[in-house]
């Protein structure tokens with residue numbers, strides 16, 4: 001089986017990234033890591049190779065620093081890596097990246113293309129479906145379990161739906177699958193392969209080598225701004241609180257301190273009181289379709 | 297020239313609307329006069345025309361209904377081909393989708409086929425002085441909001457995160473024109489097939505997806521005591537999570553860790569037993585709605601964000617609570 005894995009390098013978002021909003025510049029000391037879901041995609045590819053044989057090719061579109069991400073995934077055990085770069089890519093969005101990747105992947109005629117389902121920094125997951133479209137492949141996104149039968153050229157996948165449900169999808173090969181981070185646990189690379197990966201040559205392709213013009217990006221960035229406080233729905237206000245306290249709760253999103261009275265008493269008393277509250281708040285008895293406060 | 301209409305892809309499954317569909321309709325109704333268009337809801341499904349009228353109450357002026365047996369569940373190929381056909385024919389100005397498992401899968405594929413612009417996972421929408429949609433989403437893990445426009449390509453495609461806009465009260469008097477559309481689809485030509493849906497199991501559900509959570513920390517004391525946590529979780533059909541201490545001690549597997557280096561959870565209810573509330577743990581539960589700590593230390597920081605704080609020894613309190621709940625069924 002020939003498997004292509006798309007790898008992206010992302011800004012490590014812990015600690016939070018501080019942007020200078022006057023210049024819209026990112027701080028220079030950013031820490032870049034392999035996008036976690038892409039690492040899982042690499043792991044999944046390596047497991048498939050171990051079981052069915054074949055080749056794992058990594059591909060990444062981005063500035064030269066991105067080769068570090070490729071080397072990290074090479075060290076996990078991939079066979080080779082391709083790097084694509086052109087300065088025009090800097091302004092582009094997922095659609096542009098997908099077009100470039102498609103151009104580089106198509107001549108490889110892989111049986112399977114694996115991606116991470118979303119990136120840590122942007123979190124949009126725009127590339128995999130667009131890439132599948134440009135390659136003319138069926139797609140299965142948000143995959144938590146993958147079974148491949150190379151002999152029949154078929155795959156079966158569990159795809160993440162809302163609230164823990166899974167859709168069971170079958171497809172023929174070739175196909176594109178984007179994986180969720182829960183699909184596997186990544187291996188630690190062996191020291192020997194880290195050393196090898198550090199020296200392994202990586203081909204860099206530009207538009208010329210790919211034989212295309214830089215594609216237009218349909219969307220333009222117009223503004224970067226500090227986040228607004230999350231317009232979070234507030235809980236039903238506790239009428240025993242003072243008006244000031246209630247306003248403060250309304251105004252503060254997220255980790256608002258709540259004025260809680262601690263319940264004290266015997267375990268039995270406390271249990272009776274809490275069971276009553278859980279019932280009142282519709283958490284009990286549990287209702288699989290609609291737990292909790294919805295519907296008020 | 298295209299129309300100036302705003303299309304909203306409606307999601308209806310298991311006899312209910314996706315909340316975000318109703319949120320999007322309200323948002324489209326608000327934006328419609330600024331874009332000078334109408335709100336058109338698209339409803340694809342097996343037998344869905346009966347519920348189409350609901351969409352009017354939330355803001356749709358017109359509902360396009362497409363019915364076909366293969367549309368019973370979402371399938372990328374069918375949705376992409378139907379929407380691509382309708383959009384190239386009617387040329388709407390805007391297409392809004394929820395950032396759901398469906399919207400995420402479809403929007404980007406469709407944008408690629410239409411060679412149009414997509415801004416995914418938006419948290420706010422506006423319209424600028426030229427009538428262009430301003431689409432704002434979080435970047436760099438949420439520390440920056442980036443606003444983009446799509447000046448030329450049409451439609452302007454957006455996915456919007458569920459739960460950020462909030463839905464409006466339905467207006468029972470609003471009516472919409474319901475138009476049934478016939479489409480040609482040949483399921484035999486599809487390369488993918490849907491083999492079914494596996495319902496969520498509280499025991500295996502990813503904690504980040506769980507609506508109800510019971511979490512434990514150092515106060516649990518030993519792995520044997522986990523049965524207490526599991527019994528409460530069973531009674532509430534909750535998933536089990538823990539602080540890093542619970543994971544480091546080998547009481548729970550790593551994928552159940554809540555917090556900065558674990559997962560962010562957004563449960564409607566979390567009962568946190570024997571957890572002090574270190575900042576790294578709190579970072580993981582900031583999106584939870586109803587927080588109930590059980591702790592012996594009245595100074596434990598977790599009590600600061602409690603809705604109900606239980607000052608008690610969890611090993612005495614939890615058995616009482618479990619038997620109380622047992623008596624109530």
Ligand SMILES: Cc1cc2nc3c(=O)[nH]c(=O)nc-3n(C[C@H](O)[C@H](O)[C@H](O)COP(=O)(O)OP(=O)(O)OC[C@H]3O[C@@H](n4cnc5c(N)ncnc54)[C@H](O)[C@@H]3O)c2cc1C
Nearest residue numbers: 513514515539540555556557558570571572591592593610
């Ligand atoms: C870089 C970094 C990242 C980290 N990431 C995470 C993370 O992702 N998630 C995380 O959880 N932690 C994380 N931590 C660790 C964090 O700082 C705390 O050490 C940890 O959260 C404490 O776990 P705890 O509350 O279970 O234990 P403790 O802080 O020891 O608290 C135990 C609590 O149990 C109470 N208690 C004891 N006995 C009982 C009883 N019988 N009944 C009721 N209550 C009882 C005590 O009063 C106490 O409040 C991180 C730390 C660092 C430095």
